Each structure stands twice: as structure tokens, then as C-alpha cells.
Amino acid sequence: MKGLTSKFKAVGALMILALILSGCGEEFLSALRPQGQGASDILSLMILSIAVMMFVFVVVMVIYVFVILKFRKKKGQEDFIPEQVEGSHTLETLWTVVPIILILILAVPTVQYTFSLVDTSPQVNAEGEEEDQIWVNVTGKQYWWHFEYEGMDVTTSQEIYIPTDRRVYLSLHSEDVIHSFWVPTLQGKIDVNPTGNRNEIWIDADKEGVYWGKCAEFCGPSHSLMDFKVVAVSPGEFEQWVKDMRNIDPEETPESEVATAGQEVFANNCMSCHANGTSPNKIGPNVSNFGDRERIAGVLEYNKENLMEWIETKGEEMKPGNMMTTAAYDLSDEELDQVAEYLMSLSPSEITPENAEDNEYIESDLSDLFIDQEENEDEGSEGESEGDSEGESEEDSDSNQ
Amino acid sequence: MADELLKSTNLPHDPERATLEGKNKFLGFWFFLGGETVLFASLFGTYLALKNSHLDGVPASELFGLGLVFIMTMILLTSSLTSVYAMYHMKNNAPKKMMLWLGITVLLGLSFLGLEIYEFNHYVNDYGHGFTTSAFSSAFYALVGFHGAHVAFGLGWFILLMVRNWKRGINLYNAPKFYIASLYWHFIDVVWVFIFTVVYLMGVVG
Amino acid sequence: MSATATKKAGFGSVLWDYLTTVDHKKIAILYLIGGFFFFILGGLEAMLVRIQLIQPDNNFVSAQFYNELITMHGTTMIFLAAMPLLLALMNIAMPLQIGARDVAFPFVNALGFWLFLIGGIVLNISWFTGGAPDAGWTAYTPLSIFSEGHGLDYYSIGLQIAGFGTLMGGINFLVTVITMRAPGMTMMRMPLFSWTTFIASVLILFAFPALTVGLFLLTFDRLFGANFFDPSMGGNVVIWEHLFWIFGHPEVYILILPAFGVFSEVIPTFSKKRLFGYSSMVFATVLIAFLGFMVWAHHMFTVGLGPIANSIFAIATMAIAVPTGIKIFNWLFTMWGGTLRFTSPMLFALGFIPSFTIGGMTGVMLGAAAADFQYHDTYFVIAHFHYVIVGGTVFGIFAGLIYWWPKMFGKVLNEKMNHWFFWLFFIGFHLTFFLQHFLGLMGMPRRYWVFLEGQGLDLFNFISTIGAFFMAAGTILFMYNIVWTAMKEPKASGDPWDGRTLEWAVSSPPPHYNFKQLPLVRGLDPLWIEKTEGNGKMQPAEPLGDIHMPNNTIIPLIMSIGLGIAGMGIIYQVDNPMWWIVAVIGFIIFFGSMAVRSLKDDLGHHIHKEDLEKEGDGSNG
Secondary structure, three states, rough: OHHHHHHHHHHHHHHHHHHHHHHHOOOOOOOOOOOOOHHHHHHHHHHHHHHHHHHHHHHHHHHHHHHHHOOOOOOOOOOOOOOOOOOHHHHHHHHHHHHHHHHHHHHHHHHHHHHHOOOOOOOOOOOOOOOEEEEEEEEOOEEEEEEEEEOOOEEOOOOOEEEEEOOOOEEEEOOOEEEEEEEOEEEEEEEEOOOOOHHHHHHOOOOOEEEEEEEOOOOOOOOHHEEEEEEOOOOHHHHHHHHHHHHOOOOOOOOOOHHHHHHHHHHHHOOOOOOOOOOOOOOOOOOOHHHHOOOEEEEOOOHHHHHHHHHOOOOOOOOOOOHHHHOOOOOHHHHHHHHHHHHHHHOOOOOOHHOOOOOOOOOOOOOOHHHHHHHHHOOOOOHHOOHHHHHHHHHHHHHHH | HHHHHHHHOOOOHHHHHHOOHHHHHHHHHHHHHHHHHHHHHHHHHHHHHHHOOOOOOOOOHHOOOOOHHHHHHHHHHHHHHHHHHHHHHHHHOHHHHHHHHHHHHHHHHHHHHHHHHHHHHHHHHHHHOOOOHHHHHHHHHHHHHHHHHHHHHHHHHHHHHHHOOOOOOOOOOOOHHHHHHHHHHHHHHHHHHHHHHHHHHHHHHO | HHHHHHHHHHHHHHHHHHOOOOOOOHHHHHHHHHHHHHHHHHHHHHHHHHHHHOOOOOOOOOOHHHHHHHHHHHHHHHHHHHHHHHHHHHHHHHHOOOOOOOOOOEEEEEHHHHHHHHHHHHHHHHHHOOOOOOOOOOOOHHHHHHOOOOOOHHHHHHHHHHHHHHHHHHHHHHHHHHHHOOOOOOOHHOHHHHHHHHHHHHHHHHHHHHHHHHHHHHHHHOOOOOOOOOOHHHHOOOHHHHHHHHHHHHHHHHHHHHHHHHHHHHHHHHHOOOOOHHHHHHHHHHHHHHHHOHHHHHHHHOOOOOOOHHHOOOOOOOOOOOHHHHHHHHHHHHHHOOOOOOOOOHHHHHHHHHHHHHHHHHHHHHHHHHHHHOOOHHHHHHHHHHHHHHHHHHHHHHHHHHHHHHHOEOOOOOOHHHHHHHHHHHHHHHHHHHHHHHHHHHOEOOOOOOOOOOOOHHHHHHHHHHHHHHHHHHHHHHHHHHHHHHHHOEEOOOOOOOOOHHHHHEOOOOOOOOOOEEEEEOOOOOOHHHHOEEEEEOOOOOOOOOEEEEOOOOHHHHHHHHHHHHHHHHHOOOOOOOOOHHHHHHHHHHHHHHHHHHHOOOEEEEEEEHHHHHHOOOOOO
């Protein structure tokens, strides 16, 4: 009975602790306000470790305060010589054994989560079947992110769309220095290495929203500006988005005349680095759905002035050390206006970040996406034409069996 | 009192450890070799991690021939033995004989170094396997080259000691110096045994 | 007129004395001056960093300069401030504590200092020659390979030189502890600070060579076209991380163990009690050092080593909490039942206990590999290691400096000012770093030049910067106190704190031969034993006789300068091969002076019995 109440108290204390911590930070950024399985698993581990550690801290502090108050030198003690205690086996055993037990308590869930957080094997649904996996090849570059949806013929940069309530599997690789992929609200971070291993991890979101991602490994002057967004939409919306994104016609003429002129400026000056549609070109970010972006260059407020300034200055001040500064183009004010207009008109999908915030939930088991994928496989999709993604296409075919 | 240190008569059996300074040197040098072990261990680790990154260059299995390296190994092992003889004569206060054996040690060391230079030259000229060719080549030259530099330093050390003490005989002041130089030489020898095994044998086998 | 003239001559000879000294007490002062200079420099860099982060989207410094600041702040504080200051404490206290007249290798001791100083100077020259290193103090490849300019070359060469110095210092202390102890001073009677010096030296010996190799490879890659870390040439960037942390993690214990040692001296002295659980303290120290070598990969949980490796390193890391916990409780129970005097060293010790406990707690939290996926490379980590390094090492350094100040300079620092200093520094420290734990969890990665508005990070960053100003104010007060004390405070006795160990049995500052007659040690806390048995001072273990002492020499300084010149030549030979001449000259100076040292007999000198008799008893003034 006594054990039960103390257990109850412990749980209560943990809940209070969780409540306090959840007050910290913004919903879209804070690791303390998890929106996905990974982040909430980690938060529960954090809370357990904080609780264990608080216990130790309280014990230390109680003794500490008592000692300071009780044993301070008092008047008339000048000649007092305290007993010169050598030690105490009982006490010393006590404070060796208790910490060992505490650490064991902590070690078990630690090991468990250490395995589960990077376990990219397919999930098993209620019927005991393995679910199809959505794999995205993530490339980190100074200072932006590139996403290729394996076998779906979809390419995008800076903003990755995922369906809610379903794991999305990431395979990460860097083309220059080490970066680290971190969406605090969804999952812990994982390094994006240029050599050696190609890291894999999964992310998922419990509810729709736009979640902020950061580069967490020091990568140069604009390390702090290497933000990206995870746009989590309902599965039905995601399905729609994929279908829209794979049917992009880069040649399609925009509605306004200014934008049409901009399309030509873009073709003449920008296309050698920036692709529109599912092109393997990833020297610079893919602009397929630039019109739907939340931010310019990952960090700047999305408006035309900022975009024009960015193109004109090549981001020299806005994102120091970025690779666009070496681009050779030189545009007139009019051309700048046109190309900005064009970029902002690029909105091939009716699914945009707004759909992540409208609370509209469209069901789908996404099975359509994987049927198409099987068809595509014979033709050889964009992703597979790249030498470095062989490993992932294998994963893919596994998931389709 | 200071003169006592420089007298070569009445030496105890272990002249290298008879004074506090000698003992300190002896112990300190062992610790130094402990640090050197970590240094070479790090280089070995790097080499093992990179030995297959030869890109378009020649892989280890085609590059190394064991014949020359075996001769080099024998030479260095022998030189270790001759330095043991030298120390034996130092303990018996026989400076002439010590110098003789040290001289042989130096000659063997020099021939090892000569062969190593020939070997490197061969790799560079006949296989295009230079320091900057690939990660594998960089790691190879770093590891074996570091060892070679140690050999060269050791030779310089021996020669310097021999020149300085040619006419002085053995005393409590220079005995520790000879002794730790020979310790260093043994260490280099042991490292080479590992290089022979890890780099050459394992390289040729696979 | 003539008075100034003699004063000037005096200054010249004092300077020469310090340039050539091999006396561990003077080398301690040199380390203190050098280390404190770099501490101020690193502190200034930190202030600029904090000012940049006082508000979102701030443009106080440029991105490039900011990266140079954080890199140099970390590098300077670890290698050029904390380590030398600890070496200053080790040099002043350890030989005295074990009853030695000097260290085992006085020449090497001096060489170690000069190499550190030259290495530090070389590193900082980079500020004036086109930019300091900018790849973080960890210099992760390939960022450090691709970094333009010579900043990273200064990093690798400067640290290489300073690292050699530290390695020599380590070997020297190891041998000193083993062979130079006074009669009766068995290992298990050694004061804890000497023990931690010994163990930290073991760590230095086995950790620094890994850094040496890492820096060599970095130098080869950057200056000689090697391909260790270049992805396009088959290099592997993770090798650097392993080498760096195989060195880097033990380095953390090199920094903290001596601080533990200081507190293990300060707390018993000011509690008037012997250290509780002495043998378990020794055992815990050894265990921490041992485990310290098997946990390096906990800095690399997110690299992708796989869950098996991560789990093993996680558990090894958590295990370190056990011996550390033993220490905390032993200190608490040392105070239990004692009579506590709240002197300023004791205040730092008392401030250390809760601060370090928090640092240890977050350490265990970080050790939980899965959770580290969130903590890693965020301000949570920044907060953690500042709690450990400032709350542990820096508090320890200040406690030790104030405690042993009379042994270095013959005066006790003004206590009142030191109390103020403590409170300013202590409050500022918690203000600066406590909230950074939360900043990290709220989504702020480390090494961020700016943070954007509207992410909920503004307030805590602002408070953190305010805290930094408190710490700066405290440090300025401490510097003022140094000057004030030098001018106004009276001379201290040999035993101003009512000490328990051998260093308090000689005058302040001690004669250069330390002990006229080596003391006979009869147990732990030898001076305390003599005090309680009514002798009041140490009994000699030998009759009065001639004392053999080493000669001063300028060679360590020349050797170090030679190596510094060679380093500069190596850095610039890529631009112009003529610089090879400089490099060769440098190496000739270096190896030449090494040869001179080897060839020239240097037997030291003797202080004669008759002169010693004239000097009074030299103990416990």
C-alpha cells in the first residue's frame, strides 16, 4: 500500500515536471513541446533522467545546507579541535551502491530508445503486415537542404512535406562539410556526413503543422541561417501534394506577363544551378514550389523586396559565405523584378503550408503512391539515376514486397 | 662532489640507475615511450581506416613486395640486438667495446634508412604512389614515415653521444644517456614489427 | 637618479632570472602570468560573443569574426588559460606537498612553460595576419580543411607547440611524484592535490599524443596536400572526430581532477578536519581517469556509429557519475562535524559543490545517448560544460590561487575584496549559464551567430549576457585586488591558513631549495600531526648538509623560440617557398640547442652547509 502511494507521488511529481518544462519555448521549435513520436520518446527519457538527478541534487543540497548552518565556526571555538574522522565504510558503501542503482534505472530506457530512435525497419500495422515506407534522400549543403522523395519522382528544397501519423524515413548525406539535421519538435538530430556512413533516421508528426528545422553541426559563417521547415499535412493532402509535384512542367507559361518574362531571365541566368521540377540538378536549391515557401533562403521573411535584394546581392550580407556569391549573373532592376515575380508564381500544388494549419484532415492510406512507384521503377526514376542512392532503392524494393 | 659523477672508475653494476638523476631519466623515458605508443597507435588506427581508400591508385596488395621489407626487418631486429650488446659492455665498464657495438648499431640503422628511402622512391617512381595520391597513400607515408623519422632521430642521437663521449669513458653522468638512447632504439624496433605485420603482411594478404 | 638606475638594473636581472629559471616556484609564477593573460583574452572574446547574442538578429560582429571569436575563446580557455593556470598550481604546490626540493626534470619543466607560451603566441598572431581560426575549437574536418586563409594553420601549429609543452610537463610531474617524495611520504600519505596532479599527468601522457597525431594530419592535409580528411580523395572526416575526442575527453578530466585536488585541500583546512574517506577519494580519482579513456564517443552519439556503440558508450559515461558522486559526498562529510571558516578559498569550494553537482547531473543526462539526440550541439551542452569547467575548474583555480597565493608571493590576497569577487563571479556564472540549459532545449543550437526573432529565445539570451557582465566585473575586481595586495597588504607568515600539509611548513615564499633538511613524514597531513603532537613544525629526516640544485639555463627559451620560428616558416611555405629558409633556421635553432643541452655537461651546483646555517631555520616563519 505504501509502495503504491509513493509510486503515485512519483508519477505526480513527474507530471508536474513535464508540465513546467512544456511551458518552455515555442510549439514549432522546442524539444520540450514534442509533436511526434521521436521527440516525445526522448522527452520522457529526459524527464526520467531529470527526476532521478533531482533526487540526487536534493539529497546533496539538504546535507550541504545542514552542514553549512550547523558546523560554521562559532565564537569561542578557536581552540576546539574536531574529531579527525577517517571515513565510514557504511556511508561510503551507501553512496556507491545507490548511484549504481539509479544509473541502472536510467540505463534501461536509454538503451531501448537508443535502438528504437534509429530503427528504420518498416513498421508493422494492426494486421501484421509491413507498411510501405516513404524514403526521402536528404542532402545538406552550405547552407540549404535538398529533399528527393525516393521512387516518387518528387524533388524539393528547403521545405520537406510529410504526411501526419506516418513515419517518413530519411537517408542523409552531405556534399560539402558535416551538417546535422534537427527538427526539435519531431525527433532528435542526426549528423549529415560527407564521407563514411550515410545516416538514416525516421521522423513523424502527430498533428499538422509547420515545424522548424535547424542545422546543428557547425558548418561555416551562415551555420545559424541554415534553417528549413517540415510541413506536416494530413495523409490525403500529402498524397495530393505528391501527385501535383511529380507532374510539374517547368516550361509551363505563368499567368502574368511579368512572370513570363521572368521565366526567360531565369532560364538564361539561373538554370545552370537551380532546377524547376524533378531535375537531378542540386548545385543550388530546387525552386519547384518557390511560391509556397514560408521563408526566403530558409530564414528571411517571404516578400518580394527581400527576394529581389537576395537575388541582387546574391545573399552576400543576408547569408554570409553562401555559394551563390560566386554566380556570374548580373541582372538589371527590371529583370530582378521579373524573375522575382516568376519565382513567387511557382505554386504547382494546391497543397501549401496553409494546409498544415487549417485543421482540415483528409484520410488516406497512401497506397496509391506506392502503386505508381512500382510502375516507375521499371523506367528508372530520377533518384536512381544518381550513383549514390543505390542503397536506398534496395530499401525501397524491400518495402514493396 | 660534482667530479664524482664524471669518474669512470668504481662504477656500480647498473650505472644508468645509480644516481637520482639517472633513475629519473630512466623512469621518465619509459613514460615518454608510453606516450609514443599512443602516438603510433593513433597512426595505426588512421592507417587501418584508410587503407582501402586508394581510389584509382595501386592497392596495398599490389604495391608491397615482402622481400625487401623482410630484409629491412631483419636489419632492424639485428640492430636492436647489437645495442643490447653495447649496453652489456656499458654495464661492465668497457667503453671501447660499447662504442664498437654502438657503431655497428648505427651502421645497421643507416642501412635500414637507406633501404626505406629506396623503397619509397620505388613506390613513387614506379607505381605513382606519392604522398598526395590518395587517402591510403597519405596514411601509409604518415605511419611509415613517422617511424622512419624516429629512426633518423635515433641515429642522430647515437652519433652525437658517441662523438661527445668518444674519449671520456663511461661514468654516472653519461651512462643514463646511453641507456635511454638504447631504450628508444628498442622501441623503434618494436614499432617496426607492428608495421611489418599490420602494413605489409596484412597488406599483401588482403 | 641613482636610485632609479639601480632599480632598472634590478629589473633587468630579475627578468633574466625568470627567463632562465628552472625553479618550480618561479615557473609557477610564469605559468600564472601567462595563463592569466590568456584567461583575460579568452574572457574578452566571450564578452564579444555574449554581446552579439544580447538580442535577436544582432549585427554587432560579422559572421566570420564571430566564428573566429568562438573558436579562439574555446581554444584559448582550454589550452592557454585553464591548463596553464592548473600547471601553475601544480608547480607551486605539488613539490612542496611531497617534500621535494625541486621537480625531477627542472630543465624540462622550464621547457614545458616556454613551449606553451610560444605556442599560445603563435596561435594568437593569427589575429593580425588575416584572421584567426574559424572552425570551432574542435576544428571538425572537413570544415577545417576547407577554411580559407591561414587561421587553421595557426591552430594546428600553435596547439602542436603548446601541446608538446604540456606533454613534457606531464612526464615531469609523473616522475617527480614517483621518485622525489620525502622520507616517509608514501603514496597513500600524499595530499589529494598531489594525487590528482599525478593522475592528471597520466591522462596528459596518454591523451595528448592522439591530439599530436590529429594535428599533424590536419597540418599535412592543409599544407602538404595529404588526403586524410578530404572526402573527394578518399579521406574520412570521422577519423578526426575520433582522434580529437580520444584526446578531448581525457582533457576534460585533466582540467577537473586537479580542481578536485584543490578542493580536497581547501575543505579539510577550513573545516579543521582530515579528508573524509581519503582512500576512497584516491580510488575514485583513479577510476574517473580510467573511465575517462573509454567514453570519448559520447561526444559523437549523433555521428551515426550505430546503436550498439552508442549504448556501450552511454553506459560507460553514466558510470563515471559513481566515483564523482563518491567525491561529492566525501567532501560534504569532511565538513560534517568540523568547524567551518568561510575564507574566500572555502567560499569557492562551497560554491563549487552545488554548481558542479548540477554539471554532473546534466552530464549523466547527456550520457543517455537517445536523449543526447536532442541535447547534442545545443546550448544545453554549452551550459553543461560551462557548469563543469567554470563551476569546477575555474572555481578550483581561483580557490587554489587564493589559497596558495602566499606561497607564490608572500602575501595573502585581501579577503574582503575576494569575498566580493566570489559573489559577483558566482551569481554572474549562474545567471549566464543556468538558462542556457533551457535555451538549448527550446531549439537553439550552439555556435549560432544570430538567432531569429519570434522563436522565444530572446529573454533568456538577454539574461545570459547580463550574467556575463557580472563575471567580468568580478574578474576586474580580482585583478585590482592583486595590485592592491602587492602594495598594501603585510607580509604573510609561512602558515597563514593554519594548514595541514607540508607546503605550510616552510616560509612564504619558500627559499629556493624549499627544505633546508628534508622533513620526516609520519602520516597523512604531516604538519597537522606535528601540530597536534605539540612540535608545531616538521622534524628533519636528515642532518644538515650540502644541497644539490640545478643551474639556470636560457636553452629552454631558445629552443621554444626556435620551434615557434620553424612553425611560422611551415605555415607560410605554401605561399612562398622562401619561407622554408625560415623553417629550416627555426629547426636548426631548435635541434641545435637540443644538441647543446645534450653535449654540454650540466651538473648543477651545491648550496653549502655553511651558507645554509647562516640563513636561519627557514621554516614556518
